[in-house]
Amino acid sequence: MSQIADSQAHYRLTHLKALEAEAIHIMREVAAQFEKPALMFSGGKDSIVMVKLAEKAFRPAKFPFPLLHIDTGHNFPEALAFRDHLVDSIGERLIIHKVQDLIDKGMATEDPGPFPSRNRAQIPTLLDAIETYQFDALFGGARRDEEKARAKERIFSFRDDFGQWDPKNQRPELWNLYNGRSRMGENIRVFPISNWTEMDVWQYIMLEEIEIPDLYFSHEREVVERRGQLVPVGDAPFGPRDGEEVVKRTVRFRTVGDMSCTAATDSPAANLEEIVGEVAAARASERGARMDDKNSEAAMEDRKKEGYF
Amino acid sequence: MSTNTQPKSGTDFSTDPNTNMGMDFSTDAYLDMDLLRFLTCGSVDDGKSTLIGRLLYDSKSIFEDQLEAAETASLSRGDQRMDLALLTDGLRAEREQGITIDVAYRYFATPKRKFIIADCPGHVQYTRNMVTGASTANLALILIDARHGVIEQTRRHSFITSLLRIPHLVVCVNKMDLADWSQETYDKIREDFEEFAARFEITDITFIPMSALTGDNVVNRSENMDWYQGPSLLHHLENVHIAGDRDMIDPRFPVQWVVRPQGDEHHDYRGYGGQVASGVFQVGDEVVALPSGMESKIKSIDIGGDSQQFASPPQSVSIQLEDDIDISRGDMLCRPNNQPTSGQDIDAMVVWMTDTPMQVGKKYTIRHTSNEARCIVKNLNYRLDIETLHRVEEASDLKLNEIGRISIRTTKPLFYDPYRQCRVTGSFIIVDEQTNNTVGAAMIIGETN
Numbered sequence: 204m205s206q207i208a209d210s211q212a213h214y215r216l217t218h219l220k221a222l223e224a225e226a227i228h229i230m231r232e233v234a235a236q237f238e239k240p241a242l243m244f245s246g247g248k249d250s251i252v253m254v255k256l257a258e259k260a261f262r263p264a265k266f267p268f269p270l271l272h273i274d275t276g277h278n279f280p281e282a283l284a285f286r287d288h289l290v291d292s293i294g295e296r297l298i299i300h301k302v303q304d305l306i307d308k309g310m311a312t313e314d315p316g317p318f319p320s321r322n323r324a325q326i327p328t329l330l331d332a333i334e335t336y337q338f339d340a341l342f343g344g345a346r347r348d349e350e351k352a353r354a355k356e357r358i359f360s361f362r363d364d365f366g367q368w369d370p371k372n373q374r375p376e377l378w379n380l381y382n383g384r385s386r387m388g389e390n391i392r393v394f395p396i397s398n399w400t401e402m403d404v405w406q407y408i409m410l411e412e413i414e415i416p417d418l419y420f421s422h423e424r425e426v427v428e429r430r431g432q433l434v435p436v437g438d439a440p441f442g443p444r445d446g447e448e449v450v451k452r453t454v455r456f457r458t459v460g461d462m463s464c465t466a467a468t469d470s471p472a473a474n475l476e477e478i479v480g481e482v483a484a485a486r487a488s489e490r491g492a493r494m495d496d497k498n499s500e501a502a503m504e505d506r507k508k509e510g511y512f
Numbered sequence: 513m514s515t516n517t518q519p520k521s522g523t524d525f526s527t528d529p530n531t532n533m534g535m536d537f538s539t540d541a542y543l544d545m546d547l548l549r550f551l552t553c554g555s556v557d558d559g560k561s562t563l564i565g566r567l568l569y570d571s572k573s574i575f576e577d578q579l580e581a582a583e584t585a586s587l588s589r590g591d592q593r594m595d596l597a598l599l600t601d602g603l604r605a606e607r608e609q610g611i612t613i614d615v616a617y618r619y620f621a622t623p624k625r626k627f628i629i630a631d632c633p634g635h636v637q638y639t640r641n642m643v644t645g646a647s648t649a650n651l652a653l654i655l656i657d658a659r660h661g662v663i664e665q666t667r668r669h670s671f672i673t674s675l676l677r678i679p680h681l682v683v684c685v686n687k688m689d690l691a692d693w694s695q696e697t698y699d700k701i702r703e704d705f706e707e708f709a710a711r712f713e714i715t716d717i718t719f720i721p722m723s724a725l726t727g728d729n730v731v732n733r734s735e736n737m738d739w740y741q742g743p744s745l746l747h748h749l750e751n752v753h754i755a756g757d758r759d760m761i762d763p764r765f766p767v768q769w770v771v772r773p774q775g776d777e778h779h780d781y782r783g784y785g786g787q788v789a790s791g792v793f794q795v796g797d798e799v800v801a802l803p804s805g806m807e808s809k810i811k812s813i814d815i816g817g818d819s820q821q822f823a824s825p826p827q828s829v830s831i832q833l834e835d836d837i838d839i840s841r842g843d844m845l846c847r848p849n850n851q852p853t854s855g856q857d858i859d860a861m862v863v864w865m866t867d868t869p870m871q872v873g874k875k876y877t878i879r880h881t882s883n884e885a886r887c888i889v890k891n892l893n894y895r896l897d898i899e900t901l902h903r904v905e906e907a908s909d910l911k912l913n914e915i916g917r918i919s920i921r922t923t924k925p926l927f928y929d930p931y932r933q934c935r936v937t938g939s940f941i942i943v944d945e946q947t948n949n950t951v952g953a954a955m956i957i958g959e960t961n
Contacts, residue, residue: 214824218547218626227828228787231769259816264773347617354616374950377647380941384948400619
């Protein structure tokens with residue numbers, strides 16, 4: 204082998220390391236270009252990976268931004284416990300903004316119906332958090348492989364004063380040059396793991412030995428079957444509905460959102476290697492377990508235009 | 513569509529070449545994959561969506577619920593069969609009008625590589641979108657309809673590929689099923705292409721006759737075209753040599769962020785965060801900081817506090833120096849005996865990306881590596897007609913999607929290399945100071961004469 208080929212092999216970068224490098228670059232760019240960024244932290248695996256990437260970008264210093272949790276009040280208790288544990292272990296600041304507070308103040312309304320999702324009520328809550336803390340940039344863990352509208356969203360995604368996304372009026376994004384210039388009142392959502400797939404996230408968690416909530420691993424749980432999905436049951440308002448039978452199943456969650464809109468999957472996968480095997484063999488997309496996307500073909504696009512992540 | 517076999521789960525790695533489509537990932541294999549970013553240029557008419565649909569479908573990157581959603585949408589629109597474009601067209605306006613407006617990014621993987629596709633619309637009014645997708649691509653796929661041969665669009669796409677310096681080009685001569693699988697037709701197209709492409713600097717061109725519809729030469733070698741001895745498209749994508757595309761010779765490190773812990777534990781730490789643009793940096797290397805010209809040695813290289821001995825592109829690392837010299841965002845580290853050009857009068861090719869034309873004499877903000885400066889457009893040397901490639905020297909402005917050579921003067925020196933040498937230090941974007949919009953993409957030629 205020639206010397207040049209030798210050195211190329213020596214300096215070879217795997218795809219995970221290339222994605223990591225891109226994400227670190229994006230995070231530092233935001234830290235440098237904005238006054239008051241925050242990292243949206245849900246307790247889900249994608250936001251946990253973002254925290255890891257922030258450590259890579261800024262350690263041994265502290266993060267130049269706080270974590271922000273939009274608390275719907277519909278969280279899995281396990282996810283909240285994990286959130287607090289993680290924040291404690293990394294020693295960073297966490298801001299919690301509650302949907303319930305906005306509903307109490309009359310600034311957000313609960314969806315009608317007996318079993319409301321709080322997906323929509325998150326939007327005014329998030330916008331209120333931006334207003335309250337004057338955030339000008341928010342990191343989100345969304346990935347382009349999740350959904351069709353996201354496949355076309357920029358890494359730096361601009362929102363107007365109302366938090367709205369205009370898909371036809373996006374800034375061109377070239378090379379690794381990001382234009383973060385904005386006016387007062389405008390803010391951006393930044394997606395450092397845009398180019399990661401679900402598989403990449405799991406592989407990275409395995410490679411970096413990142414701790415994640417137990418919800419992702421196979422466990423016994425009380426669920427009901429609802430519209431063909433296994434829905435977790437818990438304390439009110441997450442109890443079984445009329446005519447539903449509570450059964451114990453061995454399940455895990457591929458995605459962790461609200462208890463009111465996240466379905467479990469039958470799975471014996473109890474460790475990361477098994478999860479990776481399962482993801483490789485999966486026949487349904489991750490967002491298939493999100494009941495809120497099923498409402499209409501353009502459900503996500505519509506929510507994003509209103510200010511959703 | 514070929515049948516999509518249920519993959520085995522688990523961690524065994526199959527070496528059977530017939531089952532290598534994105535299925536059997538062993539943990540080791542997955543962690544050892546590299547990344548190829550490629551661009552697809554063409555329109556729906558060329559079968560681009562079908563081709564992408566097939567790559568995604570055969571690599572099991574489309575899930576059942578996504579297929580179902582596309583089927584439901586096709587039926588409700590009254591289509592006879594499922595429209596594959598619905599799998600790839602994301603925005604409602606695009607679905608309603610059956611066109612692609614914006615760059616969409618798609619992902620698939622085989623046990624050898626992970627692929628990021630920048631799926632770009634083909635028509636001339638979307639040149640800026642194609643340039644956007646091309647800026648990060650290592651390889652471009654250009655689709656040609658075998659029945660129509662090399663057309664104006666082919667020339668335009670090839671030109672942009674060469675303008676953006678995409679190192680590898682694959683010319684997909686598609687719809688061979690509608691051209692009787694004719695070698696003569698293929699050879700003619702190949703000759704036509706080579707003739708005009710000789711004017712461009714494209715180093716690596718591969719031609720593949722195929723039918724995305726039937727799958728011939730997409731994943732598997734075609735039986736209908738036994739006269740073709742080359743690889744299938746997927747085989748080529750998996751094996752094209754990309755490691756050599758990175759410049760390992762000319763170290764350039766734009767400083768993006770200074771990592772400075774507050775607190776006693778690390779109070780001596782002062783790391784310069786950035787992404788290696790080109791070349792290799794090693795602990796102990798002598799470096800010079802621009803613009804100050806101060807020299808020092810690399811004391812340590814780390815990622816998030818984990819040390820390593822060297823950094824190569826495109827790694828994002830933090831570099832500490834032996835000496836305490838004043839360095840901030842926008843500065844650049846390089847080697848004392850290998851420095852970029854430093855200057856304020858620069859010539860560049862620019863692609864204009866907004867409705868308001870570029871005006872000579874107007875001031876803009878530019879972003880170049882981690883640096884920001886203001887500039888004035890001193891001169892528009894010529895506009896390039898992208899249909900004919902003729903230079904229009906009497907041009908007075910650049911409109912949306914037009915390309916031209918400009919001379920600018922910046923408010924402070926930039927540390928740059930010609931784009932042909934380094935895509936990172938040789939590119940900048942132009943930002944309108946009123947709208948804050950990104951309005952131009954520029955590739956540096958060199959110092960203004």
